[in-house]
Amino acid sequence: xxxxxxxxxxxxxxxxxxxxxxxxxxxxxxxxxxxxxxxxxxxxxxxxxxxxxxxxxxxxxxxxxxxxxxxxxxxxxxxxxxxxxxxxxxxxxxxxxxxxxxxxxxxxxxxxxxxxxxxxxxxxxxxxxxxxxxxxxxxxxxxxxxxxxxxxxxxxxxxxxxxxxxxxxxxxxxxxxxxxxxxxxxxxxxxxxxxxxxxxxxxxxxxxxxxxxxxxxxxxxxxxxxxxxxxxxxxxxxxxxxxxxxxxxxxxxxxxxxxxxxxxxxxxxxxxxxxxxxxxxxxxxxxxxxxxxxxxxxxxxxxxxxxxxxxxxxxxxxxxxxxxxxxxxxxxxxxxxxx
Numbered sequence: 001x002x003x004x005x006x007x008x009x010x011x012x013x014x015x016x017x018x019x020x021x022x023x024x025x026x027x028x029x030x031x032x033x034x035x036x037x038x039x040x041x042x043x044x045x046x047x048x049x050x051x052x053x054x055x056x057x058x059x060x061x062x063x064x065x066x067x068x069x070x071x072x073x074x075x076x077x078x079x080x081x082x083x084x085x086x087x088x089x090x091x092x093x094x095x096x097x098x099x100x101x102x103x104x105x106x107x108x109x110x111x112x113x114x115x116x117x118x119x120x121x122x123x124x125x126x127x128x129x130x131x132x133x134x135x136x137x138x139x140x141x142x143x144x145x146x147x148x149x150x151x152x153x154x155x156x157x158x159x160x161x162x163x164x165x166x167x168x169x170x171x172x173x174x175x176x177x178x179x180x181x182x183x184x185x186x187x188x189x190x191x192x193x194x195x196x197x198x199x200x201x202x203x204x205x206x207x208x209x210x211x212x213x214x215x216x217x218x219x220x221x222x223x224x225x226x227x228x229x230x231x232x233x234x235x236x237x238x239x240x241x242x243x244x245x246x247x248x249x250x251x252x253x254x255x256x257x258x259x260x261x262x263x264x265x266x267x268x269x270x271x272x273x274x275x276x277x278x279x280x281x282x283x284x285x286x287x288x289x290x291x292x293x294x295x296x297x298x299x300x301x302x303x304x305x306x307x308x309x310x311x312x313x314x315x316x317x318x319x320x321x322x323x324x325x326x327x328x329x330x331x332x333x334x335x336x337x338x339x
Contacts, residue, residue: 048074048082062090077274131326135319142318147209147246150318151202154253157325158260165264166191173271183267190263201256205249212242216311236307243304246317250297254324258290261328286331293327296320 044053046060047068053060059072063081067090070082080087141149169191172183216238223231265286269279300317304310 044069046070046074046082048077064088064090077278134322135326138322139315139319142315146213147242147314147318148206150321151206151209151249151253154321154325155202157322158253158257161325161329162191162260169267170271175270179270183270186263186266190260190267201252202249205245208245209242212238212245216242239307239311240305242314243301243310246314247297247301247304250317250321251294251301253321254290254293254297257324257328261286261331264332289327289331293324 044060045051046053048070051071053069053071060069061072061075062069063084063086065086065088066081066084068081068083074082075089138150138153166187169187172180175183216235219231219235219238222228223235265282268274269282274282297320300313300320304313304317
């Protein structure tokens with residue numbers, strides 16, 4: 001009997017222990033169900049430069065195959081995905097730009113287009129409207145100021161552009177001494193020209209232009225009143241001097257902007273270690289557009305020498321002065337840059 005009683009007591013204790021373990025297990029299960037599991041949001045990193053891609057701030061493009069997000073400049077460096085080496089972006093790159101950004105003729109409602117791409121297209125359209133407005137204002141003010149306004153305004157715009165470029169330049173990379181010396185020299189030519197160069201470049205042709213136009217108008221009025229052939233010849237000679245001053249300045253200013261662009265691109269291409277093939281591609285495309293502009297300016301110069309008729313081309317020359325800087329700014333916007 002004592003042994004049976006002790007067996008029942010042991011069984012009760014074992015049963016109580018099992019019940020307590022089951023109860024404890026249920027409480028642990030309930031606490032596990034109530035526990036909230038949080039996951040840290042993974043940041044998007046560019047597989048090319050391994051820096052974060054801020055999708056709400058940075059311009060970015062995604063690979064069509066693996067959807068890896070790249071900075072726009074990083075995609076342009078290799079023209080393919082740095083993760084899977086696939087060569088097609090999620091959004092087709094523009095053919096007229098160096099950066100793979102949708103062109104203005106693509107609808108902003110296209111599927112898969114990022115907000116940054118839409119902002120880029122919109123800003124480009126607004127910039128074009130602003131440039132057309134400025135070109136129209138310059139063309140209207142050119143005859144009213146006898147050709148002085150376009151020259152002064154073009155020099156002011158170029159000086160402001162140089163100053164803005166200089167303030168945006170990052171520190172020089174740690175490179176060899178010879179390369180560093182060439183980069184410093186390029187910066188000097190691009191952003192720190194002699195202070196008197198722009199003033200003399202615009203002041204001298206501006207004075208010749210204004211004086212020649214006054215003489216041309218005075219003798220043209222005299223010819224209408226007296227029909228003296230010598231007055232007409234003097235008016236045409238004055239027009240010739242005005243054309244040489246105006247269109248000569250047009251060519252000089254255009255080449256000044258072109259030299260500024262060359263030195264600026266030299267700094268960027270060398271500092272960012274852009275490959276020779278890509279550098280030649282950039283320079284080839286910009287050279288082709290500058291040569292087209294040179295050809296049009298040369299044709300306008302020859303037409304401006306036509307007596308009487310050439311006077312109508314002076315406002316066009318005024319608008320094209322600022323147009324050279326507009327062309328350079330478009331090249332800057334499409335420049336392949338490393339983030």
